[in-house]
Amino acid sequence: MDELTVLDSLKSQFPDAVADALIDSQPPHIVCANVDKGKIVDVCSYLKDNLQFNRLSGITSVDFPEDGKFEVVYLIASYDHSVIVKLKAEVPRDDNPSIDTVIPVWWNANWYEREVYEFMGIYFDGHPEMTVLVLSDDMMGEWPLRKDYQEFPQTTAKYPYSDDQESIVEEKYPLEWKSWPTERHYLE
Amino acid sequence: MVLKNFEEMIKNTFRPSVTRLCPEVPTEVSDRYRGMHKLDRDKCIGCGICAGTCPTRAIRIVRYGRWFPMIDFGHCMFCGLCVDQCPNDALTMTKEYTEAISPDRYALIYGPAQLMGEED
């Protein structure tokens, strides 16, 4: 079992559903493919039943607000061979983004899907319990990993001065340049 | 049987202890230990690269005659990225770490003078 076989097999089996299939040039040579959102369960069960992809390595999602879409990314590997398949399913970025669950194919998709749901707000149809996994209950519905999430502090730390303390420090070290260094030094 | 365990435990009774009395006997840290920073006045050019790269934004460039960094050890996580990136090797790390503990978080803000070891 190598990358080319998997690629050809996927292409020939799902000529309509699988698009942009290619092999990553760098190791580990991941087989990447874009899959039609409605066909994801079919493709996954084909991978599991016919190509021994018996391990779901992870499900994740990426937010593309400019393109108006989410990408749900399935990273699929196997205990029997060393090919990794990366399937991407596009979900439109509307009010109720949803995709079919793959729990019937891989049991351990359960928590990954819950995680994607609580962070990104993509609903998995047919999931037995779509509840929070690591967030607190009251954060449900805020979808913190979306790019338009505002609550997250853009600076990870604030300098620990209250105003009066600021003046104490200023007495000691007269500050002329008060703003934070925001310009990064880029290296092209 | 369990006798093997008893044997090992009784043998261990006569071995010297490996721990040390904590404040009395100082910890031996390695030469590369990443402790509190030290600033070389002559080498520092006040470029601000350290402040720009600090992940916790614990470094700030202040005026002390020239421009010098000022480090908040309450936020510093001693990752050493500022030391790596210092273009003139002015900022280095010492083995000192006990001073980075204080009940007063403002006492942990070390200005250029303290970093250079010039006053208090």
Add this chain to the structure above:
Amino acid sequence: MVNKHDVKKRMRQLAAEYIHEPQQEAYKLDDTEMMLHIGPQNPIQPGPFLIDLKISGETVRDSKLYMGYGHKGIEKILESMTYIQGLPVTDRICYLASLSNNEAYVSSVERLLDIEPPERSQYIRVIMQELSRIQSHLLGTGEYATDLGFVTMFLFMIREREYVLGLIEDITGARITHCFPRFGGVREDLPDGWREKAIDVLSMINEKCEMYKELFSSDRTYRMRTVDIGTLTKEDVIKAGLTGPALRATGIDYDVRKVYPTLTYPDIDFKVQTAKKGDIFNRVMVRINEIQESCWIIEQALDQMKPGPLFPDELPYGRRTPSMRVPPGEAYVPVEDPRGEMAMYIVSDGTDKPYRVKIRGPAFALMQGLPPMLENVYIADVPAIAASMDSCNSEVDR
């Protein structure tokens, strides 16, 4: 002035609001059953999480796991930091495996930047990976021994781990949060005289591991607690998607170091440690064997290492990695963590900050696979089984 009585009354009100009748299926109890909430703060736990056990007498009938008490939002933090700034943050995913987490992050970014570290750096990284594995396994096994009530074993293992941490500290300058690899190399070379010191410590650890194995396999009370308890079959682990020692204890010789070799692992001769039965005893034995195998890997790496540069010649900056733009793309490089497959799926959009980082940790799968293992065992086996999986709660919550 706050009246003590009022405070008590208010607390009762709050408690009454909070304690509501749970609706879920798992909470419906028979007359002989009761719910036992272990956690979020409990002596058995390496980090905060909550297991609700439905028990009948001493037997656990059902269990439910609640995560998230230690959520730090690391994935979101990484999105708001430049690539090099994110490196110390990956230390904090799981402090027992911070070098592996560094490695997973750095190797993914290296794929995006399309650079490869020179051979010496690769060997140093291999050494750091294996040292990290040794210290993690020592602490993990020690914690597990505490959960069996075997406190002395914990202190023995901590004692040995201290020497390994000393070795790591000599190289990286820190004991648990190392921030050591850089994109395209490592921060510093091995110090002078490190090799001799390391070989002494490793041979000592090798001897001690023999002693542990002897103690573990000869002690009858220990065997009573571990043999044929918490058994995972091959079907179970494949269903739960486990990796790492918990998987290898069932007999599947799946090791990321062999399957997706990175660094100089192909040049190094080592065996994937497996066991047959997949019970607690075997899982721990696999871990101790892996410690010995790691010692062997480090010795080989030290022998095969040649002097050379730490960074590729074409790289202009070396260890002074600046904040830089990374070409757009996606990278996913699995790395063998002490607990299994660790990988970071990094999406770059061409700016100086990652667009999205997904941390795929091994402990996530281990934790997910835990509740099915806790059915129809005794209460006393719950900590033993949970600790023998050696899962890291901080990594699940992130």
Add this chain to the structure above:
Amino acid sequence: MLEEQMDILLGILYTILGNDYWWGPWIRGVIGLCAMGGIMVAAMFAVWLERKYASDIQSRIGPNRVGGKYGLLQLIADAIKLFTKEDIKPDKVDGPVWAGAPILMFGSALLMIIAIPFGAFIFNGVTYPLAVTQFDISILYLEAVSAIGIIGIFMAGWGSNNKFSVIAAFRNIARMIGYEVALGLTIVSVVIVTGSLNIVDIVEAQGSVIWFAFVMPLGFVIFGVSLIADMGRVPFDQNEAEEELIAGWGTEYSGMRFGLAYFAEYIHMVLGSCIAVLIFLGGWNMPGFLVDLHIPLIGLLPAGIFLAKWVLVMMFVIMIRWALPRIRIDQVTSIGWKVLFPLAMVNLVWAAMIGLVWPW
């Protein structure tokens, strides 16, 4: 000069000991008070020994600040800390039951004191056991009284209104039922051989011939295992398994209430070791290999011998705690009923056979 003084001193002693009036309630009262204070000191010593010996086993230093280099006064500092802590009473506990439990546990441990002879005082060839009372069924009394403490643990478990506590209490009862039988049977086998329920008689029987630990080694092993189970120490400390049940029955206790119960456990351990020394290891008799030296057993030397044996037994009990993992409650009960109980019966038959020919 010296001889004259010695004569006077001996004369006074003889008057005291030879006189029934003095040897009556007064001396016993004084011994009782001494035993009461001594047992507290002994329990504190036990705690210190536990910590220090454990630290030796585990390559640590152990207590080293309060009371000199060896931390001898550490427990006094701990006691002050426990006494000055806030007395927290959880809202929904069953008040009297919850508050009474540590007192009952402590009381049962103290009740055991009066029947145990802590060594002996030999004067003019006459042995005066240093016991508060001497009555004919002292070993039976000890068995009965030590079981009261288990009621205390059950009261603590039930009164705490805590799931962990109640599980621990049930475990404790299950374990007690399994092990008290084997413990009783081994004691009965000793009683069969000596033909007396009085501990002093049992000790003296061993002095003339040989210790019972060598007469019935099987019985000694069973007694030791059951005793450790009775004391509730690793590998039999399921009732306070901190990794499973937080602190078992003691989860809801704090401050001195916890301190009392904790101390009662150590007193239990101290007295249990005493009983093991008395009925199996020859009490205050000289060890067999030293008998040939013909050291005269006079004065308080027997008490010293007793003390030395007691320390050794305690160290062994402590060493076991740090050398073994805890076993599960179902395994504990199955060992008790399926292994120890049949073996104790075998030992009983063996003791009956020995008893036919005793003393050799």
